[in-house]
Amino acid sequence: MRIGVIGAGAIGGTIAALLDRVGHLVEVTARGDHLAAIRADGLRLDGGWGAHTARVAAAERLQTRPELAFVCTKAQDAESAIRENAGLLEGITVVIVQNGLAGLRLATELLPGSECIGALALYAASYLSPGTVSVTTVNNTYLGAGDGEPPQSAVDAARILDAAMPSFAVDNFTGCQWTKLMVNQVNAMPAITGLSAQETLGSRTLRPIVTASLQEAVRVGIARGVRYGSIQGLDDRILRFVASSPRWIAQVVPLLMRRRMGATPNPGSTLQSIRRGQPSEIDYLNGAVVAEARANGGDAPVNAALTGLVHDVEATGAFITPADVARRMQPLL
Known part of the structure; x- marks a missing residue:
């Protein structure tokens, strides 16, 4: 063919x-x-x-x-x-x-x-x-x-x-698209820090931030009436559990996502674009969560902040240390 x-x-x-x-x-x-x-x-x-x-x-x-x-x-x-x-x-x-x-x-x-x-x-x-x-x-x-x-x-x-x-x-491909958007919540932090997705999800400093952005994103989808599709070990039941759980419990899902990635360092597509000096897709990932929240009359401050940090790295060419990321994000957590 x-x-x-x-x-x-x-x-x-x-x-x-x-x-x-x-x-x-x-x-x-x-x-x-x-x-x-x-x-x-x-x-x-x-x-x-x-x-x-x-x-x-x-x-x-x-x-x-x-x-x-x-x-x-x-x-x-x-x-x-x-x-x-x-x-x-x-x-x-x-x-x-x-x-x-x-x-x-x-x-x-x-x-x-x-x-x-x-x-x-x-x-x-x-x-x-x-x-x-x-x-x-x-x-x-x-x-x-x-x-x-x-x-x-x-x-x-x-x-x-x-x-x-x-x-x-x-x-339910539309629901699967939303679930993939949740999977892509792992992309922003490697782009911000220059670390692999596995390193960021394994970090006690960064994992709570990724979890907070994931919880926020899932809640936006629920508010939009989404029935999440079943892919990558995630489904509507698990994601609703993430949305409703205390953050320390919800962190189990990013840890499971890290395990599924295997041992080979995964930079994520957003970091790959930055390394090549090209614009990233962040406005269509975390930025999409922000847009969907606004369309529903709400906001998504954690995803908005992560989107902004990725744009900062794109503009300056300098990655941000995990400690500095935590400091900047702390008021939103």
């Missing part, structure tokens, strides 16, 4: 390389040094799912019409990427693999003639050097749309992807 992958970074690069490995004809989009490296030496994958060099077609935009496409850009780049490739995406199934809550809705608006579905990648991968992607934690990818049963297009796309990496079509 001809498959297009728009945005061959950590997540998209993994999808592209694994689909190439099982025999699909894959074309990717990339830019700059990453594009040059893929053209010269192929897209190199290593880590949890093994090593493979994918000799794929690559350009800044898709050059041929695919039969199935994956949009894997950062959330802030999705609109421009979809518009640039819209002519080749009309009338096919387009899978939006993105963090946050807005990607699938945006794609559906921009591609009215296409079957747009969402995907949540729960594996962890790093793209820190041109042409190379490393899988640090293997896990499932979930596909669907809306809050009911998955559409047939999601079932079909999951079957194709499952031949390359564990993938499933799920009910």
Whole structure:
């Protein structure tokens, strides 16, 4: 099958390389040094799912019409990427693999003639050097749309992807998006401190802050009427427990999340963007919680503060020590 992958970074690069490995004809989009490296030496994958060099077609935009496409850009780049490739995406199934809550809705608006579905990648991968992607934690990818049963297009796309990496079509995809947003609560602290996600969740100084942001985020979702989906060992019951428990008890969930990440240091996608000198997705992660709270007439001060700290690091290029993070966040805890 001809498959297009728009945005061959950590997540998209993994999808592209694994689909190439099982025999699909894959074309990717990339830019700059990453594009040059893929053209010269192929897209190199290593880590949890093994090593493979994918000799794929690559350009800044898709050059041929695919039969199935994956949009894997950062959330802030999705609109421009979809518009640039819209002519080749009309009338096919387009899978939006993105963090946050807005990607699938945006794609559906921009591609009215296409079957747009969402995907949540729960594996962890790093793209820190041109042409190379490393899988640090293997896990499932979930596909669907809306809050009911998955559409047939999601079932079909999951079957194709499952031949390359564990993938499933799920009910209540909207609720699963919200659960993934809770999983992404681990992203801000590595971006602020420069430490791995495992280090921040293991820190007695930082873990209470991550727990506070998680509790706040879950409560925002509950106030918005969300029924959380079941992914990554989290579900509606567990997340409601987090929201209602004292913080010292609720910390058990971040600790379990840390255990599920395994031993390989996971920098998180937000820290990876900062290390490459690129804008991060923080406004679509913790910032999305703030926006949803405001839409419901409330606020989310812990998530707002963490969003601000990430922007401080982006602006200054200097990470903040755990002790200083605790000092700045203490008035909100």
